[in-house]
Amino acid sequence: MTRQGGIQTAHLRLESIEDNIVCLIGGQYRAVLEVGSLNFGLQGEAEQEVVVASFAAFLNGLTFPVQIVARVLPIDMERYLGDLQERARHLPDSLGDLARDYVTFLQRLARNRTLLERRFYLVIPAQVDPDASQHGWHWPLRRAHSTTSVDAIRRQLTFRCEEIERQLSRCGLTARRLGNRELVHLFYACWCPDLARVQRLQPDLGHSITPVIASSIRKQRNLP
Numbered sequence: 001m002t003r004q005g006g007i008q009t010a011h012l013r014l015e016s017i018e019d020n021i022v023c024l025i026g027g028q029y030r031a032v033l034e035v036g037s038l039n040f041g042l043q044g045e046a047e048q049e050v051v052v053a054s055f056a057a058f059l060n061g062l063t064f065p066v067q068i069v070a071r072v073l074p075i076d077m078e079r080y081l082g083d084l085q086e087r088a089r090h091l092p093d094s095l096g097d098l099a100r101d102y103v104t105f106l107q108r109l110a111r112n113r114t115l116l117e118r119r120f121y122l123v124i125p126a127q128v129d130p131d132a133s134q135h136g137w138h139w140p141l142r143r144a145h146s147t148t149s150v151d152a153i154r155r156q157l158t159f160r161c162e163e164i165e166r167q168l169s170r171c172g173l174t175a176r177r178l179g180n181r182e183l184v185h186l187f188y189a190c191w192c193p194d195l196a197r198v199q200r201l202q203p204d205l206g207h208s209i210t211p212v213i214a215s216s217i218r219k220q221r222n223l224p
Contacts, residue, residue: 017183021126021157029126031157032183033164036174037120054171061167064160067123071190075115081106121186122175124160126153 013025022030040048081103088099109115165175178186 014187017180017187019154020177020179020183021154022183027128029128029153029157031124031126031161032178032186033122033124033161033175034178034182035120035122035168037118038172051171058164058167058171064125064127066125066164069121069123071119071121072116073119075117077106077110077115121178122164124157124164126157126160128153 015023015025017023020031022032024030038051040051043051084099084103084106088096088103091099106115161177165177168175
């Protein structure tokens, strides 16, 4: 655990993940939204213009910086087809037959090419005291002596995420905030993409998130 924490801190600048918030070295805090997609090419010209105008209004209305992360990943066909087959069992006969034909089509298609999926994320920062990094240790290890409190950071990130979700809904896009477990999986998949495909993290990390992430920092600072 100590070695893992040291690697995470040195290379990812990551101190902890708690309360759906990523805490980075230097007293920086982030929330992450996963944003859905829409098939722009299948929309009519008028619909496309509305989407473009709505998205332009969203970008122009931002009062803080955001980071857009786009990931292109091979689809886990075994899991995806398993889910489809399970759903087909509970469908009426006519729809069930269509679902099973679709599974057969995908199986044939996957033999000749790698099927990909795209996932999109927005990284939302908190606006904190610029001098916070110079005052003591950072939450959640110890309370930082900063004019920006932890509760204020939580409230600010919650407000920003809800506002972005509302603005994106006008563009026909869905967005949801990632929780602790999903944030850990995202860091793991980005940092170790090849390993993440063959060695998955536990489905439920429970209370192990913060101790694993912050273990080396606690040891260095002689914290319990």
